[in-house]
Amino acid sequence: MHPALNTSLVELLGSRYPIVQTGMGWVAGPKLVSATSNAGAFGIIASATMTYDELVVAIAETKRRTTAPFGVNLRADADDVRQRLELLVREGIPVASFAQAPKKDLIDYLHDHGVKVMPSIGAKRHAEKVMEWGVDAILVQGGEGGGHTGSVPTSLLLPEVVDVVGGRVPVVAAGGYFDGRGLVSALAYGASGIAMGTRFLLTSDSAVPADVKKAYLGTGVTGTVVTTKIDGAPHRVIRTDLVEQMDGASPITAVPKAVFNAAKFRKYTGLSWIQMAREGLAMKKRMDLPWAEVIMAGNTPILTKVTLCDGDLEAGILPTGQVVGVIGDLPTADELVSRIIAEAEATLDRLAGRTPGSSIQES
Numbered sequence: 001m002h003p004a005l006n007t008s009l010v011e012l013l014g015s016r017y018p019i020v021q022t023g024m025g026w027v028a029g030p031k032l033v034s035a036t037s038n039a040g041a042f043g044i045i046a047s048a049t050m051t052y053d054e055l056v057v058a059i060a061e062t063k064r065r066t067t068a069p070f071g072v073n074l075r076a077d078a079d080d081v082r083q084r085l086e087l088l089v090r091e092g093i094p095v096a097s098f099a100q101a102p103k104k105d106l107i108d109y110l111h112d113h114g115v116k117v118m119p120s121i122g123a124k125r126h127a128e129k130v131m132e133w134g135v136d137a138i139l140v141q142g143g144e145g146g147g148h149t150g151s152v153p154t155s156l157l158l159p160e161v162v163d164v165v166g167g168r169v170p171v172v173a174a175g176g177y178f179d180g181r182g183l184v185s186a187l188a189y190g191a192s193g194i195a196m197g198t199r200f201l202l203t204s205d206s207a208v209p210a211d212v213k214k215a216y217l218g219t220g221v222t223g224t225v226v227t228t229k230i231d232g233a234p235h236r237v238i239r240t241d242l243v244e245q246m247d248g249a250s251p252i253t254a255v256p257k258a259v260f261n262a263a264k265f266r267k268y269t270g271l272s273w274i275q276m277a278r279e280g281l282a283m284k285k286r287m288d289l290p291w292a293e294v295i296m297a298g299n300t301p302i303l304t305k306v307t308l309c310d311g312d313l314e315a316g317i318l319p320t321g322q323v324v325g326v327i328g329d330l331p332t333a334d335e336l337v338s339r340i341i342a343e344a345e346a347t348l349d350r351l352a353g354r355t356p357g358s359s360i361q362e363s
């Protein structure tokens with residue numbers, strides 16, 4: 001391997017290459033994670049959309065499929081987060097990744113038991129905060145990234161965060177990566193590797209149904225939108241009919257549209273009107289959202305599952321990065337990782353004015 005790819009991230013994660021497959025809810029299960037880790041990158045199980053028991057099974061299944069290291073992504077605000085962290089410790093999982101930074105006591109608990117902590121952040125001020133709390137790596141997601149996302153693009157957020165971190169821990173660049181040139185550009189900015197969600201979702205190893213992958217592949221770079229109308233937080237998704245309807249609704253029409261959608265999707269969610277009202281009221285109190293968003297938020301997790309796992313495109317919630325628009329194939333995770341590394345090495349040689357491949361022969 002080209003020496004420039006042997007970064008501090010590789011050392012921290014115990015992977016062969018400085019590439020991370022992120023913990024995508026409903027997508028990053030044992031098959032994808034083990035295929036990624038077997039390919040020499042670092043796979044992360046998405047546990048935020050799993051029950052505790054499902055996580056136990058997912059870890060066991062991943063271990064059956066790979067002896068390479070892998071991590072687990074968690075919600076720091078989950079009711080049973082402590083129990084999940086104890087499971088990680090018992091199972092010898094080397095890295096816990098978090099959608100939002102965990103509190104200091106959870107970080108201390110993980111450190112006391114030898115587990116590394118890698119939160120995702122989407123703003124410079126969050127980098128300053130988590131550095132104070134003592135994390136082991138920071139995953140920086142620029143605005144073009146998939147799922148919940150910020151507004152600053154990777155090309156601006158990454159150098160800002162690299163400067164804040166000042167080399168104290170590895171910075172992992174995320175949001176918009178799909179090839180070896182991107183990996184080299186991230187290293188040039190001072191990152192120690194890249195993390196990809198959408199690119200790994202679009203591999204033959206991800207369990208997303210074929211029709212849904214086809215819908216992703218048919219989406220262009222302008223076919224996504226960041227909306228708060230789904231669950232209150234900025235969320236990048238494919239601009240489906242449902243999303244367009246919710247996003248374009250005025251304050252007057254938003255509530256009837258949300259009620260109409262909730263009624264339409266009751267066949268998937270199985271929630272009774274009373275249950276929906278109860279959950280909605282609790283959410284309204286907790287998050288102070290407009291009513292239309294409260295009504296949709298109660299349905300979103302199920303609608304995302306119905307779309308991503310069961311392949312029902314009518315449910316229409318497809319989280320994605322903008323990078324979806326430049327992806328046109330479904331390689332295996334192994335083919336993808338090998339291709340990115342080969343491209344990165346060729347790029348590094350080109351920048352050094354050498355014949356592609358020469359640096360590998362020398363090292």
Ligand SMILES: Cc1cc2nc3c(=O)[nH]c(=O)nc-3n(C[C@H](O)[C@H](O)[C@H](O)COP(=O)(O)O)c2cc1C
Binds near residue numbers: 147196323
């Ligand atoms: C379908 C999907 C589900 C996601 N779910 C989660 C999640 O559960 N936890 C999390 O920390 N990030 C989640 N993300 C964000 C990704 O982990 C990752 O940071 C992002 O996809 C990077 O941008 P990219 O898609 O341009 O590679 C999700 C992204 C997608 C596309």
